[in-house]
Amino acid sequence: MADTESPRTTPWSRLRRMGAPRATRANVIAGVLAMMLGFAMVTQVRETRTSGLENLRQSDLVALLGSVNNQSGRLSKEVQDLTRTRDQLRSGSSGAAEKAVTQRAATLGILAGTTAATGQGITISVQDAGGTVKAPDLLDAIQELRDAGAEAIQVNDARIIASTWFGTDSEKQIVIDGKVVRAPYTIRAIGDAHTMATAMAIPGGVQESLERAGARVEVTSEKKVDVTALRPSKAPDYARPNGEG
Numbered sequence: 001m002a003d004t005e006s007p008r009t010t011p012w013s014r015l016r017r018m019g020a021p022r023a024t025r026a027n028v029i030a031g032v033l034a035m036m037l038g039f040a041m042v043t044q045v046r047e048t049r050t051s052g053l054e055n056l057r058q059s060d061l062v063a064l065l066g067s068v069n070n071q072s073g074r075l076s077k078e079v080q081d082l083t084r085t086r087d088q089l090r091s092g093s094s095g096a097a098e099k100a101v102t103q104r105a106a107t108l109g110i111l112a113g114t115t116a117a118t119g120q121g122i123t124i125s126v127q128d129a130g131g132t133v134k135a136p137d138l139l140d141a142i143q144e145l146r147d148a149g150a151e152a153i154q155v156n157d158a159r160i161i162a163s164t165w166f167g168t169d170s171e172k173q174i175v176i177d178g179k180v181v182r183a184p185y186t187i188r189a190i191g192d193a194h195t196m197a198t199a200m201a202i203p204g205g206v207q208e209s210l211e212r213a214g215a216r217v218e219v220t221s222e223k224k225v226d227v228t229a230l231r232p233s234k235a236p237d238y239a240r241p242n243g244e245g
Contacts (some may be wrong), residue, residue: 006089110151114231119151119190119224120193120223120225121189122219123187123225124141124218124219125218127183130214132215133183138149138155139166141206142164144206147199149191150190153188154188157187159229164176188226190227193223207219
């Protein structure tokens with residue numbers, strides 16, 4: 001009798017069976033790993049959504065929004081003042097140029113750290129008896145203050161400017177711009193006091209991180225903060241105003 005194949009053993013059926021997924025050990029492990037990865041991703045997304053501002057109380061969010069609105073108002077007023085100064089300069093108003101130059105020099109002096117500054121702000125006291133605070137921790141605090149609108153900052157007797165760097169010396173002491181800074185650390189920042197204090201208190205933020213590391217942190221809002229540490233004035237070695245030889 002001639003060899004015949006039933007429909008179940010035709011070449012097409014064999015090909016379908018070969019291409020069908022099999023419940024091998026490797027496939028099962030791959031499936032479990034994919035499920036675990038998906039679960040981890042979903043968990044991370046949920047944790048991200050519940051961190052930061054979402055953990056603040058409603059009163060804190062309202063206060064933070066009010067501070068942002070106040071800062072927006074101040075910036076709008078600054079734009080108006082600058083526009084008025086520009087118009088005065090264009091019209092040749094007597095004394096306008098001298099006044100503008102003086103104001104600009106004062107602003108640049110504060111930004112460069114060559115001029116002392118005073119104004120409302122906050123003082124942050126960091127007690128670190130165990131020596132657990134590291135240079136990156138202080139840098140994080142400075143970055144948070146800058147993001148919150150700090151206009152002048154001082155750590156102990158070191159003035160913080162745009163080019164300031166943080167590091168550690170051979171004895172594992174914190175160094176700011178080559179100068180050793182020892183605990184306790186006192187950070188003085190001039191700017192909107194409420195905005196900066198609220199930024200420090202955000203769950204998972206700077207204050208909580210320092211306290212979790214073992215430091216004792218106290219943030220005080222003040223009507224007058226003096227930033228008196230100065231940087232030496234240094235002429236640039238290579239940069240020149242555009243147009244000079």
